[in-house]
Amino acid sequence: MTTDSTNVTRRQGSDTKTEILDVALSLFVTKGYHPTSMQDIAEAAGLTKGGLYYYLKSKDEVLYLLHDRFIMEGLSWLRKVEEEVNDPEKKLVKLLKTHLAIIDQYKDDITLFFEAMKYLSQEKRQEVKSKRDDYEKIFIKAIEEGRNQGVFSIASSEIAVLYILGAGNFMYTWYKPEGKKTIEELADIFIGMIMNGLVK
Amino acid sequence: MTTDSTNVTRRQGSDTKTEILDVALSLFVTKGYHPTSMQDIAEAAGLTKGGLYYYLKSKDEVLYLLHDRFIMEGLSWLRKVEEEVNDPEKKLVKLLKTHLAIIDQYKDDITLFFEAMKYLSQEKRQEVKSKRDDYEKIFIKAIEEGRNQGVFSIASSEIAVLYILGAGNFMYTWYKPEGKKTIEELADIFIGMIMNGLVK
Numbered sequence: 001m002t003t004d005s006t007n008v009t010r011r012q013g014s015d016t017k018t019e020i021l022d023v024a025l026s027l028f029v030t031k032g033y034h035p036t037s038m039q040d041i042a043e044a045a046g047l048t049k050g051g052l053y054y055y056l057k058s059k060d061e062v063l064y065l066l067h068d069r070f071i072m073e074g075l076s077w078l079r080k081v082e083e084e085v086n087d088p089e090k091k092l093v094k095l096l097k098t099h100l101a102i103i104d105q106y107k108d109d110i111t112l113f114f115e116a117m118k119y120l121s122q123e124k125r126q127e128v129k130s131k132r133d134d135y136e137k138i139f140i141k142a143i144e145e146g147r148n149q150g151v152f153s154i155a156s157s158e159i160a161v162l163y164i165l166g167a168g169n170f171m172y173t174w175y176k177p178e179g180k181k182t183i184e185e186l187a188d189i190f191i192g193m194i195m196n197g198l199v200k
Numbered sequence: 201m202t203t204d205s206t207n208v209t210r211r212q213g214s215d216t217k218t219e220i221l222d223v224a225l226s227l228f229v230t231k232g233y234h235p236t237s238m239q240d241i242a243e244a245a246g247l248t249k250g251g252l253y254y255y256l257k258s259k260d261e262v263l264y265l266l267h268d269r270f271i272m273e274g275l276s277w278l279r280k281v282e283e284e285v286n287d288p289e290k291k292l293v294k295l296l297k298t299h300l301a302i303i304d305q306y307k308d309d310i311t312l313f314f315e316a317m318k319y320l321s322q323e324k325r326q327e328v329k330s331k332r333d334d335y336e337k338i339f340i341k342a343i344e345e346g347r348n349q350g351v352f353s354i355a356s357s358e359i360a361v362l363y364i365l366g367a368g369n370f371m372y373t374w375y376k377p378e379g380k381k382t383i384e385e386l387a388d389i390f391i392g393m394i395m396n397g398l399v400k
Contacts, residue, residue, distance in 0.1 A: 032319070034234035089399065114373065115315050119232070143398065152398045159381065159389045160398065162374050163367040170366025173314065181359065189359045197397035198343065198352045198360065199289065 005184065006094070008077050008101035010109075017055045020045045021069065024062045029108045033063065033116045063116060064124045070109035071131040074102050078138045088146035089195075095139055096194060097187050099168045103175065104183040110172045136161050164194055205384065206294070208277050208301035210309075217255045220245045221269065224262045229308045233263065233316045263316060264324045270309035271331040274302050278338045288346035289395075295339055296394060297387050299368045303375065304383040310372045336361050364394055 023045045027036040038059055042052040056062050081098050085091040103110055117125060139161040146152035154160045167190065175186070223245045227236045238259055242252040256262050281298050285291040303310055317325060339361040346352035354360045368390065375386070 032234060034232060092398075146398070151400060153400045154393065154398055155389050156381075159386060160393055162371075163390050163393060166370025166373075167363040167367035170362075170370050173366075174362055181356075186359060189355050190363050193354065193360055193363060193397065194393065195397045195399045197393065197395045198292075198346070198354055199395045200351060200353045 006077070006098045006101040007080075008098055008105050010105040011073060020047070020052065020055055021062065021066055025066050025108050025112060028063070028066070028116060029111050033059075033112075033119055060121065060124075063112075064120055064128075066109065066112055067117060067120065067124075067128045068131075070106060070113055071128060071135065074106070075131060075135055075138075077102055078135060082138060082142075088142055088149055089151050092139070092142045092146065092152075093191055093195070095142055096164070096168070096191050099139075099165065100171070100183055100187045100190060103168055103171050104177060107172060107175070107177070110169065114169065114172065136165060139165065167194075206277070206298045206301040207280075208298055208305050210305040211273060220247070220252065220255055221262065221266055225266050225308050225312060228263070228266070228316060229311050233312075233319055260321065260324075263312075264320055264328075266309065266312055267317060267320065267324075267328045268331075270306060270313055271328060271335065274306070275331060275335055275338075277302060278335060282338060282342075288342055288349060289351050292339070292342045292346065292352075293391055293395070295342055296364070296368070296391050299339075299365065300371070300383055300387045300390060303368055303371050304377060307372060307375070307377070310369065314369065314372065336365060339365065367394075 020041065024036070024041045027040055027044060031040070036059075038052060039049055041059075041062065042049045045052065056065070077098050078095060081091065081094045085094050117128060120128060136158075140157045143152055143154065143157040143160060147154065147157065171186075175183075177183070220241065224236070224241045227240055227244060231240070236259075238252060239249055241259075241262065242249045245252065256265070277298050278295060281291065281294045285294050317328060320328060336358075340357045343352055343354065343357040343360060347354065347357065371386075375383075377383070
């Protein structure tokens, strides 16, 4: 089980604002960002429109908070791994497992992240991208450490990480939690390929 | 250069309908699918709304034709490789190069494909997905051939292909044709990792 090996679990809404954000996330992912109105969000959350505006002042704000919440939680899961594991190969494996577990646990969040980030204002998008860069840098650092110790061989850690994370990220288009393979089995195939490649 | 090694070049619009589709594609990718109206497409194409409807009867049709055109052209590039190369390892390398060259040449098409496929009708979406499956199967077949010949080792060719294509596909979020590395240099890093992995 994912939770046994990585402990990644999506945080549960414990207050009204978090619950509204979860409702909005679900609407944005199923209906699309533009077709969803604040009225739709209010109705789905069981609030009047005035009640909704008490918590969140615009659809832009909702979109931004969803992006920020997701990337901040993702970063905190990775940082735990960074602190726990020293050996670069083991660290990279655990980071990759954690990345897939995040995709498993935050499927809607990640879908929105990749499909609707462009609808953020320039300023907010830069803020989110800067945190996404921090997420990537954790992987780059682990690979660099492995290179320095002579364990890994790769022409560019930065480019490798873009491909590696992309392979995982793209799961949001095909991965089904109820599918034939568990996220752990999928992670084993993924990690085997990234670490050792296809060629015997 | 990409074109030297794979010959992949995006076909140029040679008739009004193709030109309209290209204009619509650009609007959908920059403004989003929902915010773009048939009126916007007509204006950008230098047509009256009546003129536009002579060629294309709805925004749904435009969206479908863009998806279909892209996947059919992608398939035709891969099928050329299948016919040209026999050795499974060389074939997979050429298929991967071709996949990246397609991403390079069809950046907007692929962005729309991944972000707006869900706005197709159920029936049209199934049609497009079935062709996308054919695209994946070409890679699966090459890996299976390599497994049968004892060249490749992987627990599941199907899952491996989802990761491999995902790594490439995700380039649409970060790849810039004017960036520091050429698509050929990026392809070398990608292929090296897929074939041999990170571990020395």
